[in-house]
Amino acid sequence: MYLHEVCESQIIHCDIKPQNILLDEFYTPKIADFGMAKLLQLDQTRTETDIRGTRGxxxxxxxxxxxxxxxxxxxxxGIMLLEIICCRKTLDLDQGCVREAILSEWVYDCFHKEKIHVLVKEDRSLGRSTNV
Structure with a gap:
């Protein structure tokens, strides 16, 4: 929100991922690595630019x-949050098929098939097996 609404000029980071979120001594998250960022002028809401970011x-x-x-x-x-929730990387080539290898595709398929419980099947903190 800070980058998009609080700064005088909006900043599009273009590479939000776990490796670019740092924690300070109070565990407050700080966004790092602005190497691909794009600055918007005050009257801009969108911009044209070459593709930037990390696959996934x-x-x-x-x-x-x-x-x-x-x-x-x-x-x-959002993809980063899905990684945390599902305990998976954005790309997991050990999965059976291509749609399951790509986290966003797999989550969409689970949602569409009303099998959301599958997303957290590996989460042992739930105190019960969710392999239903």
Whole structure:
């Protein structure tokens, strides 16, 4: 929110991922590595730029040749949250098929098939088996 709404000029980070989130001594998250960031002028809400980011965290807008908005960072942040919830990387080639190897595709398929419980089947903190 700080980058997109509080800063005088909006900043699109373009590479939100776990490796770029640091914790200070109070465990407050800090965003790092602005090497791919894009600065928006005060009157801009979107921009044109070449594709930027890390495979697996890149929002679909990058592949549609459309204008880029701060929402691309929100997408990347969401993928990062899915990694935490599902205890999986964005790309897991050890899975059986391509759609299961790509985290966002697998989550969508589970949601569409009403099998959300499968997303947390490896989470032992639930105190019960979720392999139903």
């Amino acid at each position: 965290y890149v929002a679909p807008e990058w592949f549609r040749n459309s204008s880029i908005m701060p929402k691309v960072d929100v997408y990347s942040y």
